[in-house]
Amino acid sequence: MDAAIEVADLRKTYRGRRTGEVRAVDGVSFRVERGEFFGILGPNGAGKTTTLEIVEGLRKPDSGTVRLLGRSPWPHSPELTGRLGVQLQASSFFEFLTAKEQIETFAELYGAAKGRGDEMLDLVGLTEHADVRCEKLSGGQQQRLSLACALVGDPELVFLDEPTAALDPQARRNLWDLMRAINAEGRTVVLTTHYMEEAEALCDRVAIMDAGKIKAVDSPAGFVRALDAPTRVTIAAGQLSEERVKELASGESVTAGETQVVFETRDPRKLLTALASDGALEDLSVRTANLEDVFLHVTGREWRE
């Protein structure tokens, strides 16, 4: 069986009058297996959306090849687009239509069966808002409707371009659940995001992208493992004597400040057991390395949102 997506050495350069040459996509290659939840993580301007638009067939690369479900996305073919579901960054709706009219129009475009539109509205929890005009829906509701439009054609491969951008935390979690469910049904999902925790929470594998290049691809856990970073254990200062702090650090890094003591350890279990038996658990926090650290490590610069 073909991979869901095979991308080889994509390049795309924009020539702006003021900006000069911008290498938006600079030699990108990756492969997404069927059923995978694949994330493209990177700051704004990293080239995620351009990459996605090339893969979807909206833009032509200067060079490189794309295979979607074993076929080229050019020229436009109804057979291929009928198997894709797409959510763009902007909520692309027909103006002045209600949620129900919107989804039904898309259902017709995808040649979906009768009743499929209602089913999708139900799936994204918008049945109650079926008769509300799209422009009156909240940001989260619009994104859910947009997702429903992406799913109405029963796609095998779903592209989601920063679906949770500009949503409040609750609406974002709500959408995460939906995305997980979509993937659990066996659909391949490709998600771009600039939220670290989103990629960590949802993706099987993540490609870290910066300045038009994919810097590394791995699972979130794999990335953290490979980073081999110590766990940071923080407690309030004044609970332990200076000697005891040194003893517990046992040669590893420790910083004793005015208000808190920070251990960096490779063996958090041993350290935590000792802290517990000393009763020194006030203001305890344990932080393992996350994708943020990975990003810093991979790109050599701080994460900026």
Next chain:
Amino acid sequence: MSLDTAEARTGRPRISASRAYPALVRALGRGWLRDRSQVFFTILLPLMFMVLLASVFGSTANTVSRVIAVGDVAVLDEADPDTFTVTEAAGLDEALAVMRAGDADAAVVQDGDTVRIYPSSTNSTSGAIAAGNLSALVDDVNVEVLAEAAPSEPVLTTEVEEAEGGAMRPIQYLAPGILAWGIAIAGVFGAAGTMVDWKRDKLLRRLRLTPASVKTFLGAKVSVNLAVAVVQTAVFLAVAALAFGLELSAWTWFAVPLVVLGTFAFLAIGVVIGGIAQTSPAAAGLSNLVTMPMAFVSGAFYPLALSPEWVQWLSYLSPMRYLNEALQAVVVYGSPPSSVLPQVGMLAAFAVAIGLVSWKTFKFDEL
């Protein structure tokens, strides 16, 4: 995986334009009807213009030329009260002052055998009409005199039917112009605004990723615009006929292909503008910048024959000129469609030429 198994998996029927096209027309048509500003600009604004201009140029009731007789004007004794209302003034200066105030259409002085006509330039349309009516009156009197002098000579008589020439009322002249203008702004503003909307919400981009083709979508969009133009024409002409007494000729139906052709040209102009503009205010501003001069030099609101020569030359560059002339010919004068073939040809040429430009400047990447 082959295509066949993919379709077997989803049990999806082959997607055909036969489902996509009506769905898109329905969606876009509904959107249009619910957009109050669109309905206002395409249907109500031209009607408001008609009310305004018809009352400025004298309403339908005011077809009688208001003439001031300066001193003794014998020829006016023969005047038909259905055509003229005659008032008297002692001197020419007094009469001219009355005309400047807009209270009369022409002043007449008879000096022996010479009848001098001073048409109003304050109200030049009714001034021109009054001058025409006065000339006709003088001709009638001459014919009578000649007939008496030589009763054996047969005399040619003219009968002027209600149409071009005769007592042409302002509405007959204004209605086609306002309609042409309404069609022009609906097309230009509509297309330019739509392009800018698409740039913002990426609807076209989204639709390119459905099985429906872009051609189907653009076809549906143009169909809705053409339908709007036809409805706009029907509503406008109905109101003009029922409320303002516009007399519609038997060839009026030919207005439909004319406005359809005109709409193609105006949509193309709108697409070019929408390709340049990045925001809605910019699109509206540029649309105004194009449609206002286009309307001014088209002869739609002011007779080209009375305009300066440079305006007459510029008018050849305005597609509105040809739409206006053709509408006037078939709707008002009742000329057969064959007589407006040059105008139809020019409109078609404009549609094709601007269409090519819009095609060349259409940037899919931005939409």
